Amino acid sequence: MSDDSASDGPTWGIELTPEHHPDRVADLAARAEDVGFDVAFASSHYFNRDPFVALSRMAAETDSIRLGPGVVNPYESHPVKLAAQAATIDEVSDGRGVFGVGAGDRSSLANLGIDHDKPLRRVLETFKLAQDLWDGETVTHDGTFTAKDASLNLEPDGEIPVYVGAQGPHMLRMSAKHADGTLINAAHPRDLEWAAGQLEQGLADRPDSYGPFEALAFASVSVAADEDEAREAARPPVAFIVGGAAEPVLERHDIDREAASAVSEALERGDLTDAFGHVTPAMIDAFCIAGTTETVAERFEAALEHVDGIVVGSPLGPDLEDAIERASEALELADSA
Template identity: 80%
Template sequence: MSDNAPGGADGPTRGIELTPEHPPERVADLAALAEDEGFDIAFASSHYFNRDPFVVLSQMADATEEIRLGPGVVNPYETHPVKLAAQTATIDEISGGRGVFGVGAGDRSSLSNLGVERDSPLRRVLETFDIARDLWDGETVTHEGTFIARDAALNLEPPSEAIPVYVGAQGPHMLRMSAKHADGVLVNAAHPKDLEWSAEQVAQGLADRPEERGAFESLAFASVSVAADESDAREAARPPVAFIVGGAAEPVLERHDIDREAASAVSEALEQGDLPEAFGRVTPAMIDAFCIAGTTATVADRFAAALEYVDGIVVGSPLGPDLEDAVVRASDALDRAVEDG
């Protein structure tokens, strides 16, 4: 585990994803609650249709004292990589050195809505955080690769000695690249089958990791829905699972024996913008494959299974039908998973 990583000797890293579909004040309150419940790191998710993650992170910083904070995850297509480095450095500054940089290639369908071509994703992500590290170190950067920067520098110095970089990844090449070059990976998966496969890819990348890069941690960036009632938790899981199914690669669907016609029906409804139809088409098998959903006890068991393959868990959207209750229950489930592990 990296020296700059949020976890430590007390056990697995405990992360949470907070989605700015809610007003910044509410997300900040949830971050404060997560800190009180023992979470190590809070990510603000980034989608063009929600509130700006960096604005929300600034309020999260004001509401908290110790929890690490960062975007989870931004992409270097909607925003220039140099600007992302400056925004992340600003969060590190205002939080007193608690910043992290969650970066990934972005969702292809969302980017296509903006007329953005997601070309050379692996190279662009790697170049993005390489340049960010140089900028955070006070260097003036000239770069011509998947993007251009000429004599670019930041007019601020982040207090962290090194802001940890976490790469959002799902495919084999991005997973391996993350393990070779980043401080951590956010594995976009919730099921042990996917996490086991991902761990094999990470291991390949770690075999080529330069010694000077230091330690590395792998976190499951898992869709989670927890509630007192299992059916309520599973019902709340439908929206995120629909979007996961809509973007799932064929090998992933095969791994879980997801019916192709059922998956196509979800995808087609999403493409047509018919969200109620898409959510209604989500099957129990899809929820089982792509979300950790159920009561505190059920979720604890699934967390324990996931921790066989990763160094920690980021409790991701939707959290549950009642957000505040879900934060507390997720923390309890993590405690139980560690105790039983």
């Protein structure tokens, strides 16, 4: 955890996935607010419901929790459009908006015929442009994307915090230098400790005028009363994490390469059942915080040695409402330890 953290206590965040009807997602956000979560992110994947529609419903059903996409990418939508959508959520939530932005999943973008070109530069240009638009400026930009005399017909009352989704060293360092926070795509203390080292390098170059910076672990979590049920529910997200994991990450956890290849190959041919079946206990330990409330609390405590807060990410658990309650209990236990 850095000395530049944005608050004294850890931030409690949650990822809500619009694979469910927006009304259900809004109810889950209200429950998360009731049990003490500070911020709720709606994940963005082309095959799910629109995150901004979900966020609009979430805003209507909540009063204090901060809300934003977690995370959108500047390939599927033009960065000016993303800036307008984020500002709209900030407006309808009475200033509770946050902007989670990242490079997107390479394989998902490939499904749409989109080239994942210059991701670091494109993400940086996207949120810098958005900040100018939110300040009421008319912008012209010629870089990884083009905008000419673009402006918005709405302007946020205050600043919208920018959180960059990051996993690799360059994106982590860039987020620490330029953004308000980072969402570290990791759950294990070993990965979070490594990421913290990258963030420190970025913070060394951060202008003082940018204000505080917050590092959050955007962690896959599965919590339930039964340990085995929690771990079983973790298989799908862990399979996708393994399928996209870089070699240094697999090496850091000594993951069986044959098993990892079997997962990746099954995902590529669309055989999800086979992919999930190849997920090993070691993969779940490395890439998900899974277990009972007490087990998860211990893992949260270990993670908080390296970050300023935790975003409880997919799958949450086999029962979503129960998992939200248990995750808040685990965060409280970890915070008081």
